[in-house]
Amino acid sequence: MNKVRNNRAWWLVLPMLALVAFSAIVPLMTVVNYSVQDVFDANTRFFTGTEWFVKMLNDPALQAALARQFAFSLTILAIEVPLGVGIALLMPKRGIRASLVLILVTLPLLIPWNVVGSIWQIFTRGDIGLMGWSLRELGYPYNLTSSPVDAWVTIVIMDVWHWTPLVALLCYSGLQAIPEAYYQAARIDRASRWAVFRYIQLPKLTNVLVIGVLLRFMHSFMIYAEPFVLTGGGPGSSTTFLSQSLAIMATAQFDVGPSAAFSLIYFLIILLVCWVFYTAIMQMQKDRQSGGPHE
């Protein structure tokens, strides 16, 4: 091999490496350390191996939180993806209207997350909140703090309001990339609107949608600020999702061992989902390349 590598550049990476080590790797290793030990106090600790992991996986409260979490993520995906695609299809492509609509659509994304929670908390209050008050006037006994159903529905609507624009924007950019000739050919083939959507737009949106679904799933799986501010996890524990469960356990109860074990489990679930999506994206790209012009 006659390759000459310039290895001097590696030295430049050291400062960043140190920073990452300090802020991420060392804490992560600490967590791993805690997860396999039982810590009574600063001086007394026992190595417990996988005991905490087993205990966490069998804990009913955590299992419930996990189930709630999955239910939440799947629900919002089922709503946000079709809705986002629909909005993207309706958005104008060119001109001043396109810019205006883009701004309007993007607004919810710009709000800090705890503020989103606050907005909706006030919005849904029975006395001064528009939604809460209107629902009560219409005869529906809406009560966020006492009815789990109301709490769930409100959280889902809040998340849809907050994050559908992201899916819409991704799909919008995907649609812009479709050459005009496809639409022209479809007109000449006398395809119906639905056929155009199904055979031209949807296939071309697949790449973008995979990314959108990945992003939304990941984020919804770790959701913390909005539901915390809105319902505090209540009523009872009906809207306590995984991240909140974990936070309570770690900080309020100071069960370091179990919470460390649990956070590692949490981390591994997300890693697994990521890996699945990544493999899917890579496979799609490979399909695209191998099906190219030179067979």
Add this chain to the structure above:
Amino acid sequence: MAEITLSGLAHSYQASPAGAADYAIRQLDHVWEQGGAYALLGPSGCGKSTLLNIISGLLAPSEGEVRFDGVAVNDLPPEARNIAQVFQFPVVYDTMTVFDNLAFPLRNVKTPEAKVRERVAEVAEILELTDRLERKARNLSADDKQKVSMGRGLVRDNVSAILFDEPLTVIDPQLKWKLRRKLKEIHRRFAVTMIYVTHDQLEASTFADKIAVMYDGQIVQFGTPRELFERPNHTFVGYFIGSPGMNFIEVHARDGEVVSGAFPLVLDAATARGVAQVCQDSSNVKLGIRPEFVEVCTEAGADSMTAQVLQVQDLGTYAIVHLGLGEISLKARIDEGKPMPGHEAHVRFPAQHLGLYVDEFRREDRR
């Protein structure tokens, strides 16, 4: 099959065009007869794609009328005009198989499935796609995809015309001729009006019975490849057709002689008279002669002129000789096996191959 008439057609992409320069197509009147294979030839930006889109209905013209078999179709959308159009790069529905792609136009109008199968099988056979019918369209090579695009236009029963917008652009040069042959076969078999847009004069000549040469928004000549080659109506046609294009020499009459710049040309009497005559009317007079017809001799003759040989390009089966006649530069084409001139050459311009161009248009009345 339809006869397509373009009447008083003009188109501008701007909402309120100020002058001729704003028009992509200017004052066009043309008839495409039924069942013919036509090429629309011209350089980039001459308006040929615009014209094609107007004929198919994807674009509505600013002025004028488009008639199919005498019936004005300006208000009809492409779906209603029974037009098939093949674009520059292949448009296939990726998620469908080849079969479903070809069946798509028929299924959209609720054709019975048995008929669909029959038509698709027929078209697939012509295009040599029968062995690939079950494959997903996105896994095909570029020329197979283009064939599928064409196939979608052919499956329909009552197509009035098929329009091609530079369809061989993405095809490998080695495979282009195969597809060209397919197109000719299709034309023979279905006898449908075909209009083929291109900027490649070789492609136009091999495909079309008649070529419409477009320049700056207008059709400057409409004729067979042979006519365009031997009798170009317009200097642009002379320049654009043939490789290399026609030689044009600016001339004017002076003291009974025909000169270009300061160089006196040796011409036959009829041509000389013709030049003298038209020079009275206009100052833009050119003589055109194709490199293929410039006679290069090794010995001087009574009617030859001495030229400097500037360069000889060996192109395998023929050579292009760059000649200088005074200030004039000319190209001559010499076939393989013929004697090659050295530093000097003696050139003749045979009368029957000389064209007289006044204000860019050909004059024939000198005969």
Add this chain to the structure above:
Amino acid sequence: MSLTLEDVSRRVGGQTHVDRVSLTLEPGSFNVLLGRTLAGKTSLMRLMAGLDQPSEGRILMQGEDVTGRQVRQRNVSMVYQQFINYPNHSVYANIASPLKIAGVGRQEVDRRVREVAEMLHIEHLLERTPLELSGGQQQRTAMARALVKDADLILFDEPLVNLDYKLREEFREELRTLFERRDCIAVYATTEPAEALALGGYTAVLHQGRLLQYGPTAEVYHRPATLTAAEMFSEPPINVLEGRVREGEVSFDSEVHFALDNDLAGLADGDYRFGVRPSHLAMTPRADDDLALDVAVELAEISGSETFLHVRNEHVALVAHLPGVHAFGVDEAIRLYFPVHRLYVFDGEGATVHVPRSAGAR
């Protein structure tokens, strides 16, 4: 400043893009890389430029080993298929950019930019941005940017492919004159044999990553070293007839045969492949010993003053390049003649055994 490639190969993920190419390019030469798509032209040019590193082999510039050197340290310019320009800068700024990066003084920059712009006939467009220009003008801008740098090596990767046919012809002429007086090395990749012939200079024929032949263009055309080189450098492709030599006679498919004469007398018995150029096939015999072949017409491609006739019979498919316009109907039966003295002979492995004496004779 010469460029030498020694046994250069490049393999990517199990595929060999460039296979043991050895080449020496002299300063002031105009070199054409001819080959089909995926023959390795772009890969080879990227190796020459230093954009990629070879898996094996060395690259030398003026005797100095530059294999490991990055492209920024080599004095190279490149022009691409897709007219790459900085879209938001004026044409002037585009052309000036390499000089500005090199730190050349403002007056010198101005002088050189205007000089190159004039050479490429875009001096009136200097204040416009590339988006306002036509395809041909954009490509001229890209070329001007490559030329102004006065690099030792200028690479063109099929730069005219996206332009109109006529524009291509004009550009080619200009390229020839542009490079006549320079002493840099120009390398131009193309898939069209006609373009290689029009540009002249030297041609390297590439096929599947291997260099088949390198030499003066006319020489490579008239005297191909192998059958593949002959096929690559011919459009329409050279016609190949399988034949055998037995007892002093050459026979094709047992019907057509002729006696070995002076030219071919040296051929030993065996199976050979005979190449006939399309332009040597004719409708009428031109010599007494021309051979006749009965064929049916598949397609007649007419172009102005000549016809490309695609014919076949049950043994062979041929292309004939005939002068004049001949409109044959499909499946029409005709007879073609070809001259025995203009046959190329290739042996079983494809190496050229005999080149017609008249090849390249002018």
